[in-house]
Amino acid sequence: MKIGKDTIEYVAKLARLKLTEKETDEMSHEIGAVLSYAKKLDELDTSAVKPMEHIIPLRNVFRNDNVEKSLGLEELFSNTPSKERGYFKVPNTF
Amino acid sequence: MKLYELTAHELGDMLKKGDITSYELTRSILYRVHTVENNIGSYITICEEEAMKRAELVQKKINAGLTRSPLAGIPVALKDNICTEGIRTTCASKMLHNFIPPYNATAASRLYEADTVLIGKTNMDEFSMGSSTENSFFKKTRNPWNTEHTPGGSSGGSAAAVASDETIFALGSDTGGSVRQPASFCGVVGLKPTYGAVSRFGLIAFASSLDQIGPITKDVTDCALVLNAIAGHDKKDSTCADIKHPDYTKALVKGIKGIRIGVPSEYIGQGVSARVRRAVLDSISVLKDLGAECEEFSLKMTQYAIPAYYILSSAEASSNLARYDGVKYGYRTKEYEDLYEMYVNTRSEGFGREVKRRIMLGTYVLSSGYYDAYYKKALKVRTLIYEEFEKAFEKYDVIAGPAAPSTSGKLGEKNGTPLDMYLGDIFTVPANITGFPALVLPCGFDRDNLPIGLQLVGKAFGESTLLKVGYNFEQSTGYHKRRASMERGEHQNEV
Numbered sequence: 001m002k003i004g005k006d007t008i009e010y011v012a013k014l015a016r017l018k019l020t021e022k023e024t025d026e027m028s029h030e031i032g033a034v035l036s037y038a039k040k041l042d043e044l045d046t047s048a049v050k051p052m053e054h055i056i057p058l059r060n061v062f063r064n065d066n067v068e069k070s071l072g073l074e075e076l077f078s079n080t081p082s083k084e085r086g087y088f089k090v091p092n093t094f
Numbered sequence: 095m096k097l098y099e100l101t102a103h104e105l106g107d108m109l110k111k112g113d114i115t116s117y118e119l120t121r122s123i124l125y126r127v128h129t130v131e132n133n134i135g136s137y138i139t140i141c142e143e144e145a146m147k148r149a150e151l152v153q154k155k156i157n158a159g160l161t162r163s164p165l166a167g168i169p170v171a172l173k174d175n176i177c178t179e180g181i182r183t184t185c186a187s188k189m190l191h192n193f194i195p196p197y198n199a200t201a202a203s204r205l206y207e208a209d210t211v212l213i214g215k216t217n218m219d220e221f222s223m224g225s226s227t228e229n230s231f232f233k234k235t236r237n238p239w240n241t242e243h244t245p246g247g248s249s250g251g252s253a254a255a256v257a258s259d260e261t262i263f264a265l266g267s268d269t270g271g272s273v274r275q276p277a278s279f280c281g282v283v284g285l286k287p288t289y290g291a292v293s294r295f296g297l298i299a300f301a302s303s304l305d306q307i308g309p310i311t312k313d314v315t316d317c318a319l320v321l322n323a324i325a326g327h328d329k330k331d332s333t334c335a336d337i338k339h340p341d342y343t344k345a346l347v348k349g350i351k352g353i354r355i356g357v358p359s360e361y362i363g364q365g366v367s368a369r370v371r372r373a374v375l376d377s378i379s380v381l382k383d384l385g386a387e388c389e390e391f392s393l394k395m396t397q398y399a400i401p402a403y404y405i406l407s408s409a410e411a412s413s414n415l416a417r418y419d420g421v422k423y424g425y426r427t428k429e430y431e432d433l434y435e436m437y438v439n440t441r442s443e444g445f446g447r448e449v450k451r452r453i454m455l456g457t458y459v460l461s462s463g464y465y466d467a468y469y470k471k472a473l474k475v476r477t478l479i480y481e482e483f484e485k486a487f488e489k490y491d492v493i494a495g496p497a498a499p500s501t502s503g504k505l506g507e508k509n510g511t512p513l514d515m516y517l518g519d520i521f522t523v524p525a526n527i528t529g530f531p532a533l534v535l536p537c538g539f540d541r542d543n544l545p546i547g548l549q550l551v552g553k554a555f556g557e558s559t560l561l562k563v564g565y566n567f568e569q570s571t572g573y574h575k576r577r578a579s580m581e582r583g584e585h586q587n588e589v
Contacts, residue, residue: 015454016437017445018438035458054303058333079423
């Protein structure tokens with residue numbers, strides 16, 4: 001199975017990735033190969049099977065709305081590539 | 095006997111008695127790192143100064159009787175996806191090459207609270223995606239048993255560091271076998287605890303429903319000691335189980351008479367190298383001689399674990415890695431005119447080849463039109479795999495088999511297509527899909543003197559049973575006592 005070039009380009013756009021011509025070609029083969037292998041799962045009848053997202057039941061963790069120690073602005077922004085006056089700086093969005 | 099050659103429990107006794115100081119021990123480890131690191135390449139970051147300072151501090155606590163931790167003063171290495179406050183944590187990616195976490199992962203803080211001494215952060219496959227540590231942005235790591243071979247992956251740096259005595263123990267993370275397979279390839283002990291046993295807070299996420307932090311140690315006793323230190327409920331991780339953990343060292347007692355062990359015929363059949371099969375069958379005989387009841391049975395779902403795993407893990411990864419956009423932290427491209435271009439260029443320049451491939455696969459199986467056919471289907475197959483294991487555990491206490499179908503491959507020798515490479519994870523991924531705990535320990539060597547690992551899978555939160563079986567096996571075989579040669583092997587790989 002080979003995934004079409006158009007599909008690869010569409011998925012790359014969804015994933016916010018830019019692929020070179022060569023990468024697009026390789027991905028269409030490699031992802032195609034994994035997906036055709038995944039078709040093996042169709043050998044199993046799962047019509048009456050419930051999907052399992054998580055192994056242990058998930059419960060929300062609540063706490064009282066009290067002020068606790070948290071990181072300061074300086075620490076929070078310590079890894080930010082571009083910042084100004086306590087804000088993340090990005091190009092114009094509008 | 096050099097200090098760096100000893101185990102954590104041996105050194106812990108010596109520290110307690112005052113025979114040695116943490117200062118001497120840390121110096122011994124750093125000396126070892128200086129001697130062999132050029133050859134092995136276990137670390138991305140070495141914290142030499144911090145380690146010496148910390149050793150001094152911990153020694154004061156030991157002298158004053160202010161610590162009761164059995165790991166006090168013991169050097170540790172952490173995989174570079176476990177956040178350490180003030181110490182660069184890169185995930186072996188260009189995307190995080192300059193990231194200095196402002197907080198500690200819970201597993202890291204528990205080790206600090208246990209008064210261990212951090213030596214450094216270990217190499218790995220970028221974002222844990224890979225099985226040879228060759229997908230690191232920074233460097234290659236070599237297998238201490240034969241430096242022409244890979245250490246396995248993705249926690250290859252942690253396993254190599256333990257095997258080459260560049261640390262006393264290490265933590266790795268395991269999403270599809272990333273603790274167990276490198277432990278197997280490097281001849282050391284590796285445990286993937288039950289999902290939810292160890293907090294994932296501060297572990298940089300790959301696939302959240304599969305990821306689990308685990309110890310890599312020189313023997314089973316050390317494994318139990320480290321598990322004691324890191325396991326336990328954490329309110330910062332909603333998937334961390336709120337249960338009372340036993341003292342895992344209580345499991346380290348002689349006698350496994352009557353323990354029921356099942357050996358899946360799929361795990362010792364076609365596709366498994368002859369020497370691996372022989373070593374595993376010999377190990378089963380050892381367990382039988384020790385009084386365990388062993389029999390072969392069939393795990394028919396084995397063949398479906400790999401496709402289900404790669405769909406689920408890639409889907410979760412594509413979602414988890416969406417956060418890397420060049421805004422809040424990490425790498426940002428220099429070439430952009432607008433916001434969209436900034437995102438795209440940052441991600442395209444910051445992620446390596448394998449990471450992009452997994453993001454693409456994950457995005458594809460989650461996209462509209464394919465969600466039911468691939469992602470939902472895989473979730474349903476996950477249920478079937480889980481149910482088959484549950485059923486097996488009605489009959490057996492432990493499921494035993496090899497950790498990997500073969501021993502470690504040569505560096506640079508790509509094992510065919512990505513799909514071929516993924517198939518090497520066939521025996522490790524089921525424990526991630528089902529959440530069950532799995533212990534790997536050395537059980538033999540191939541003709542090239544490369545280690546072979548025995549895997550024991552247990553019931554949920556049944557780590558004690560695994561440690562007990564592992565301990566008894568180890569005590570009667572002694573494979574864990576053999577040390578890596580640190581040399582280039584002269585033999586040809588077994589065909």
